[in-house]
Amino acid sequence: MSQAFAPWVAAVEPSETARMADIAARLRDDGVDVIDLSTADPDFATPEHVRDAATAALDAGETGYPPTPGTAELRAAVARKLSAENDVPTDPEEVYVTPGSKYALLEAIATIVRPGDEVVVPDPAWVSYEPMVKIAGGSVRRLRTARDDGFVPTAEGLADAVDDDTRLLILNTPANPTGAVFSPADLRAVRDAAVAHDCWVVADEVYERIVFDGEHRSVAAYPGMAARTVTVGGFSKGYAMAGWRVGYLTGPPSLLDAVGRLQSHSVTSTAIFAQRGAAAALDGPAEPFERMVDAYETRRDALVDRLRDAGVDVHPPAGGLSAFVPVGGADDVALCERLLEDDHVALTPGTPFGREGYVRVCLTADRERIVAGLDALLDRLD
Ligand SMILES: Cc1ncc(COP(=O)(O)O)c(C=O)c1O
Structure with a gap:
């Protein structure tokens, strides 16, 4: 049987974000407290009225x-x-x-x-x-x-x-x-x-x-x-x-x-x-979602303040769930590996997004943990 798969298989690399998430999951399984700023997966629970609607559908037998x-x-x-x-x-x-x-x-x-x-x-x-x-x-x-x-x-x-x-x-x-x-x-x-x-x-x-x-x-x-x-x-x-x-x-x-x-x-x-x-x-009501956006904005502000205090010229994200942070001449892939393995802070290197010399920091943890993650990053950039 030929192992020469369809042409796209050779053209497509495995996802770097998934690789970082896998390492973070392994560390967590070993009981390590990882500051995970590597995925744009909201850290808020889905609001109650949404969960209730889904539960009601399940209870009504909507499973076909x-x-x-x-x-x-x-x-x-x-x-x-x-x-x-x-x-x-x-x-x-x-x-x-x-x-x-x-x-x-x-x-x-x-x-x-x-x-x-x-x-x-x-x-x-x-x-x-x-x-x-x-x-x-x-x-x-x-x-x-x-x-x-x-x-x-x-x-x-x-x-x-x-x-x-x-x-x-x-x-x-x-x-x-x-x-x-x-x-x-x-x-x-x-x-x-x-x-x-x-x-x-x-x-x-x-x-x-x-x-x-x-x-x-x-x-x-x-x-x-x-x-x-x-x-x-x-x-x-x-x-x-x-x-x-x-x-x-x-x-x-x-x-x-x-x-x-x-x-x-x-x-x-x-x-x-x-x-x-x-x-x-x-x-349903928009307010639970608006509260989340307010929280992300507070985190965004804290991130920008911490980086600018340290002299890092970050472009403030105007929306979304991440900031793209310059790391000078550092090798972004090696930097993220060290940060994760040694400091237990998960970020994503810029290279898979098409830009070396940057890391992506997600706003999907509370403000204190984001700042702690940035402190670890800044220590390594010194
Ligand atoms: C830019 C962008 N588009 C699409 C998606 C996929 O989102 P979904 O969970 O709706 O499939 C993501 C998820 O990270 C994303 O960042």
Whole structure:
């Protein structure tokens, strides 16, 4: 039997974030208290009204196969939210519910990208976009962003990277790992590049609820974008529901038809009781989620203060769940390994996000532990 697997296998590296999480889990199993700032997994419990909705669904026996595109209730709730809050007019039938936004991203990329197609991905960017493009048989062109531009692509950068060979441009706001939040002018520049070169845009908006400075906007709301944009959202981050595995996408009808085929022949959908919880998250009180964002903002402020006190010129994240911290000339991978093994502080190196000489620090622990983790980092940088 041939061990020559499909071409994507050789092209895709294992996830560095998963490797760090595995080491942290091993240390924890050995009884070590690890300060884990390596995953963008909210440390808050899912609010009670959401848990109650899921429990009620389980008690009512809602344990069968879900409808492939999602429950009517959740699709309607997402459509209302996109129409009212994101200025993206959406019908319930135009929403596909997925097991996490990650699967929605894979579905969108696998549907749009053909073998040999070129996809523009910002740099630094979340670790999974490039593997997803490679799984679809495409290649990645990196759009390097600068710290002094707040890690947001400039109009000039877009003009260099996006051309008539570009099939798809991936955009993430608020962004992981940098915490960049695209302004209306930034989104207009994306729109101009996409329209000029007639390419698709996949907008990953999974962090949209977690914004400290500025305001979240959807690129699909800009003129000329609805027919070429797939908007992806989810419940993992802003609703503290990472383990529930609920996300969604919306886009033009032809794309939704293809996504429906992929979903029906793969995962079917995500558990009905999880979808009941997600609908309650959208339709119930917003205040428990707002309290979490306030806490993340307090942590963000503490992180920026501690680093700036030590002379580290960190770009303050305007949203999202992480900061991207420069570590001078240090080897970021070796630094993170030492920090984890010897100091029991888990961070993620910048290299897998596309930028050496940085580490990602997540805001997913309380303020004291974040500052203690930074103290350990700063000791090693001395
Ligand atoms: C930028 C970005 N997009 C998507 C995801 C996937 O989130 P989900 O849990 O909804 O699959 C993550 C998770 O870390 C992320 O950071």
